[in-house]
Amino acid sequence: xxxxxxxARIEKAIIEGRKSEAEDLAREAVKAKIDLTEVIEKxxxxxxxxxxxxxxxxxxxxxxxxxxxxxxxxxxxVLQPELDKANIKTKxxxxxxxxxxxGDIHDxxxxxxxxxxxxxxxxxxxxxxxxxxxxxxxxAEETKADFICLSALLTTTxxxxxxxxxxxxxxxLYGKFKVLVGGAPANQKWAEEIGADGYAENxxxxxxxxxRLMGA
Amino acid sequence: xxxxxKSISNPRLSLNILSPEDVHAIHRAxxxxxxxxxxxxxxxxxxxxxRSHGAEVDPGSMVVRAPGRLIEEALQKAPPVxxxxxxxxxxxxxxxxxxxxxxxxxxxxxxxxxxxxxRRRSVLQDVENIARVADxxxxxxxxWVPVSAQDCPPESRGLHELLAxxxxxxKHVQTESIYSGREARAAAEMAAVLAGGKDALRRRPLLSxxxxxxxxxxxxxxxxDAALVGAEYGLPVGFMSMASSASSAxxxxxxxxxVANAEVLSGLAxxxxxxxxxxxxxxxxxxVMDLRTGAYTGGGPEDFLFGAASNRLADFYRVPLSMGSxxxxxxxxxxxxGLENSLSTFMSSLAMSDxxxxxxxxxxxxxxxxxxxxxxCEIFGIIAKMMEGIAVNEETLAVEVxxxxxxxxxxLTHGHTKRHLREIWQNSFxxxxxxxxxxxxxxxxxxxxxxxxxxxxxTHRPAPLNPELEQELRRIISSIKP
Ligand code: B12
Numbered sequence: 001x002x003x004x005x006x007x008a009r010i011e012k013a014i015i016e017g018r019k020s021e022a023e024d025l026a027r028e029a030v031k032a033k034i035d036l037t038e039v040i041e042k043x044x045x046x047x048x049x050x051x052x053x054x055x056x057x058x059x060x061x062x063x064x065x066x067x068x069x070x071x072x073x074x075x076x077x078v079l080q081p082e083l084d085k086a087n088i089k090t091k092x093x094x095x096x097x098x099x100x101x102x103g104d105i106h107d108x109x110x111x112x113x114x115x116x117x118x119x120x121x122x123x124x125x126x127x128x129x130x131x132x133x134x135x136x137x138x139x140a141e142e143t144k145a146d147f148i149c150l151s152a153l154l155t156t157t158x159x160x161x162x163x164x165x166x167x168x169x170x171x172x173l174y175g176k177f178k179v180l181v182g183g184a185p186a187n188q189k190w191a192e193e194i195g196a197d198g199y200a201e202n203x204x205x206x207x208x209x210x211x212r213l214m215g216a
Numbered sequence: 217x218x219x220x221x222k223s224i225s226n227p228r229l230s231l232n233i234l235s236p237e238d239v240h241a242i243h244r245a246x247x248x249x250x251x252x253x254x255x256x257x258x259x260x261x262x263x264x265x266x267r268s269h270g271a272e273v274d275p276g277s278m279v280v281r282a283p284g285r286l287i288e289e290a291l292q293k294a295p296p297v298x299x300x301x302x303x304x305x306x307x308x309x310x311x312x313x314x315x316x317x318x319x320x321x322x323x324x325x326x327x328x329x330x331x332x333x334x335r336r337r338s339v340l341q342d343v344e345n346i347a348r349v350a351d352x353x354x355x356x357x358x359x360w361v362p363v364s365a366q367d368c369p370p371e372s373r374g375l376h377e378l379l380a381x382x383x384x385x386x387k388h389v390q391t392e393s394i395y396s397g398r399e400a401r402a403a404a405e406m407a408a409v410l411a412g413g414k415d416a417l418r419r420r421p422l423l424s425x426x427x428x429x430x431x432x433x434x435x436x437x438x439x440x441d442a443a444l445v446g447a448e449y450g451l452p453v454g455f456m457s458m459a460s461s462a463s464s465a466x467x468x469x470x471x472x473x474x475v476a477n478a479e480v481l482s483g484l485a486x487x488x489x490x491x492x493x494x495x496x497x498x499x500x501x502x503x504v505m506d507l508r509t510g511a512y513t514g515g516g517p518e519d520f521l522f523g524a525a526s527n528r529l530a531d532f533y534r535v536p537l538s539m540g541s542x543x544x545x546x547x548x549x550x551x552x553x554g555l556e557n558s559l560s561t562f563m564s565s566l567a568m569s570d571x572x573x574x575x576x577x578x579x580x581x582x583x584x585x586x587x588x589x590x591x592x593c594e595i596f597g598i599i600a601k602m603m604e605g606i607a608v609n610e611e612t613l614a615v616e617v618x619x620x621x622x623x624x625x626x627x628l629t630h631g632h633t634k635r636h637l638r639e640i641w642q643n644s645f646x647x648x649x650x651x652x653x654x655x656x657x658x659x660x661x662x663x664x665x666x667x668x669x670x671x672x673x674x675t676h677r678p679a680p681l682n683p684e685l686e687q688e689l690r691r692i693i694s695s696i697k698p
Pocket of ligand 1: 103104105106107108109110112113149150151152153154155156180181182183184185198199200201202203204206322323324325363364391392393394395426427428429430431436438439456457458464509510511512579580581582
């Protein structure tokens with residue numbers, strides 16, 4: 001297969017959301033010893049960008065957007081060991097630790113934020129729902145995260161967002177991570193009140209916010 | 217104060233939404249899912265109950281697979297008819313399949329302040345005020361906790377909210393804001409104080425409990441424990457699925473019904489296994505996620521269909537249904553709010569859902585608006601009138617009256633007209649004024665609704681709660697420590 005043909009097929013697989021094909025093509029690229037940076041820049045990235053455009057225009061819906069993002073992630077997982085071997089650094093926009101705070105089982109919104117961040121090039125560790133506050137901090141330290149993202153949908157559990165920040169202060173870690181909050185009862189004012197670094201009303205705005213805070 | 221509750225009964229309208237074969241197919245599919253896929257029950261107590269009845273329990277994942285027969289037999293123990301008792305027994309609500317009652321919506325997080333018009337965080341005083349207005353309105357038959365009392369400690373917030381309602385109304389209260397066994401026990405104890413003892417409460421449940429399932433195919437541990445405690449006290453308990461097509465349920469409406477049904481059935485069966493004969497109800501508020509952003513929508517044609525279809529299922533299982541209706545996604549009381557709340561409520565009413573939840577919240581059940589509450593009540597009034605249908609008999613056919621008036625005459629002053637005048641629906645908030653009057657004033661339904669709510673708040677004095685009982689309730693609340 002010619003390089004250009006491979007890139008075109010990769011792009012198509014991403015746009016159409018075909019995961020095993022996206023992975024297979026990654027393997028093919030490795031086998032054919034094609035420059036992997038070029039594979040990413042000319043195959044995968046244009047694919048995911050087109051998906052983003054289609055979604056912006058309203059032609060693609062969220063399930064399609066997320067499927068394509070997952071294909072992209074799967075293909076990257078195939079390429080990663082090779083990139084490591086060749087000592088090629090992939091650009092990550094930032095590391096994120098995300099979860100729904102303890103006592104709260106709402107996770108649909110949190111999952112969406114995680115998927116969208118990941119689709120947009122962030123490295124995401126998803127701790128799930130009903131997560132102990134200590135756990136967020138431990139994980140953030142362990143992974144040297146840029147962001148701690150706290151989701152809370154209940155008026156009772158949103159207090160966990162505040163406590164998490166207090167905990168960071170106690171541990172002298174306040175300022176080390178950017179803390180983002182979200183969920184039905186949260187808002188910009190609340191974020192400011194508790195000393196969070198930002199609030200976003202939905203997943204798309206969360207991505208914008210995270211990019212802005214990373215200076216991208 | 218209204219000593220009466222407006223409900224829909226003896227409807228002449230009906231709806232064919234699912235054929236008996238459809239219902240059977242959904243039933244069989246749901247049992248197949250419970251049997252072979254299973255439902256998650258993350259509560260040690262619930263798992264013990266399942267295990268002791270021979271269901272297959274996976275301790276790691278806490279998924280329960282129960283034979284269809286076990287589910288069916290358990291459900292048969294549920295009483296088909298019972299009454300939601302009110303502190304004022306005139307306001308009791310028989311759930312007998314022949315009544316549709318409306319409650320307030322619940323657990324809002326913000327309130328549009330009736331005096332300043334500003335949107336702000338909800339507090340205990342809001343719960344009191346809303347309960348007082350709801351106590352007055354005949355369209356509101358029972359209460360949910362309308363908004364959260366965010367100025368109360370989180371561990372006993374649900375109890376403060378209950379007390380706030382009981383202080384301001386004698387109608388039945390259903391709580392949807394308690395989701396731990398400990399808080400549920402305290403709530404039941406409070407209700408027992410009001411009822412005059414545990415036996416009296418069992419006979420006259422002044423409180424009922426609604427818990428959510430966790431789609432797809434799961435429950436919440438605290439919610440399960442709370443439901444079991446409620447059933448222990450004889451309080452009616454229900455499980456509500458919010459299965460959302462394209463995210464927590466299949467994109468196809470029938471598939472959504474299967475997921476939701478499997479969750480609700482397994483929850484109700486658990487309660488019947490633990491407390492055979494306990495009053496339970498089916499509850500549902502299925503929806504479809506917004507396809508562009510994944511957001512919760514709070515309305516749309518599929519949601520309206522779910523409202524009617526769920527009732528067919530609840531009928532099949534011979535248990536009452538509590539259905540999410542109203543609950544618009546609109547941000548202010550506008551065209552969208554009127555449209556969504558009318559259609560959802562009409563469809564659920566056509567299928568004779570026993571309880572409809574509920575009036576007053578905007579923005580996907582998050583922002584309380586007194587204006588919306590009052591206008592929702594008018595929507596229910598219109599639907600209740602439509603549900604009466606058209607009576608056809610000698611008197612209503614009025615052939616003799618038509619003969620007397622004859623071609624070109626008028627019915628305006630005929631005795632027959634006078635006799636039936638007050639059967640015709642009367643608007644409170646629809647604008648039927650001449651254009652020129654409107655042009656001068658530029659006001660409308662929201663202004664009139666706001667005035668009405670204000671005047672109820674200023675003038676309505678609900679029957680007071682005995683101060684000694686209140687002391688007793690406060691004592692129970694203060695026993696809950698963080
Ligand atoms: C679906 C739902 C459920 C489902 C959750 C299923 C699941 N797996 O998540 C179920 C049925 C289980 C459920 C249960 C309960 N629920 Co509920 N639920 C909802 C509902 C209707 C929609 C939430 C949702 O999924 N929205 C869709 C997603 C995509 O949006 P989202 O969650 O808002 O997330 C977006 C943004 O907020 C933001 N975001 C979210 N997190 C984060 C984090 C960061 C860092 C950032 C930047 C952004 C961000 O981006 C997300 C994506 O766009 C809301 C109402 C509402 N309008 O929010 C009530 C709601 C949140 N629930 C509520 C309640 C009260 C409960 C229960 C207590 C009810 C009960 N009696 O059992 C239980 C909670 C039990 C517990 N211990 O947690 C209340 C909470 C308000 C309050 N007063 O506390 C609400 C507001 C509804 C209401 N008025 O009753 N619920």
